[in-house]
Amino acid sequence: MITKTEGIVLKTLKYGEADLIVTYLTPDRGLIRAFAKSSRKTKSRFGSSLEPLTHARIALWGKEQTSLSKITQADILNSFHPIRENYNDFVYVSKLAETLISFTPEAIPNIRLFAFFLNILNIIKDTDLQGSTSLHIISQIRLLKHLGFAPRLSSCGRCGGMSHDFYPDAGTTLCPSCVKDPRHQSKPFVKISNQAIHFYSHCIEWPIDKSNRLKPNQGTLAELSGILDRHVSFMLSKKLMTSKFIENRGTASKRQ
Ligand SMILES: [Zn+2]
Known part of the structure; x- marks a missing residue:
């Protein structure tokens, strides 16, 4: 059975001599993996349509429940x-x-997630500020919010009071009186600055283009990036490969 949809290429994996396994984000089938036969051969008709981030209209062959359909x-x-x-x-x-x-x-359809990610790509593509760290961090915060995994940094996750202490294992800031709880007594926490809390709260509440008008300094952005990385690493029990790559690149450029 042939099904037609559209998808954004999130990742490709080489398979065998000339094939690729492509991970797509689609509006009506959610996240799917599909098989591109002989796509790495020079005369492949798929050409550049399988490059990462490409948004394409696609036709897939295979039963809808099949874990790996074939891209036709x-x-x-x-x-x-x-x-x-x-x-x-x-x-x-x-x-x-x-x-x-x-x-x-x-394979869980999520049309809003698809529209949101496509919007991020369009905003980043069209921005005058190419390579803008601020826009990258804002997009990361909005994506985590969309996925339902954004940490709570605006106030204490138990009582709603003011706090600057972020506990990665709780996914939230906690104030000193709530930390009297013996379960959190000796857990590591990270101090967050007022500027980082303020910028983060703004990004959580407002659409990307509004937050992108703010001009946080590089220190605030680096601080938030570190907190988000710790949060994501805790949630996944591992560090993202791309976070490791960015970190190593930073260390290498400092050594030069
Ligand atoms: Zn509290």
């Missing part, structure tokens, strides 16, 4: 080529794609 056709709707051309944009959007894959179960 892929026509590009938007290549998002400018994102792949900008190194920083591509690295951070790859991090968003990895976050999405890690937190999303396969």
Whole structure:
């Protein structure tokens, strides 16, 4: 049976001599993996339609419940080529794609998630501020909110009081009186600055284009990025590959 849909390529994996396994985000079938036969051969008719982040109209062959359908056709709707051309944009959007894959179960339709991710790609592609760290962090916060895994940093997760202590194992800030709970007595926590809390709360509440008008300093962005990484690592019990890559790149450039 042939089914037609559209999808954004989140990831590709080489398979055998010339094939690829492609992970797509689709509106009506959610996250799916599909098989692209002989796609790595130079004369492949799939050509560039399987490049990461490409948005394409696709035709799949196989039973709908099959875990791995075969791609029979892929026509590009938007290549998002400018994102792949900008190194920083591509690295951070790859991090968003990895976050999405890690937190999303396969084959659960989610049209809002699809529309949201497509919107992020369009905003990043069209921005004048190419490689903008601020836009990357805002997108990461909004994505986590959309997935239902955003940490709570605006106030204490138990009493709603003011707090600057983020507990990764609780996914929230907790105030000193609520931490009298012996279960949290000796747990590690991270101090968060007022600026980071303020910027984060704004990003959680407002759409991306509004938050993108704020101009947080690089220190605030680095601080939030670190907190989000700790939070995600705790939730997944592992560090994202892209986070490790970005960290190593930072260490390498400091050594130079
Ligand atoms: Zn409290």
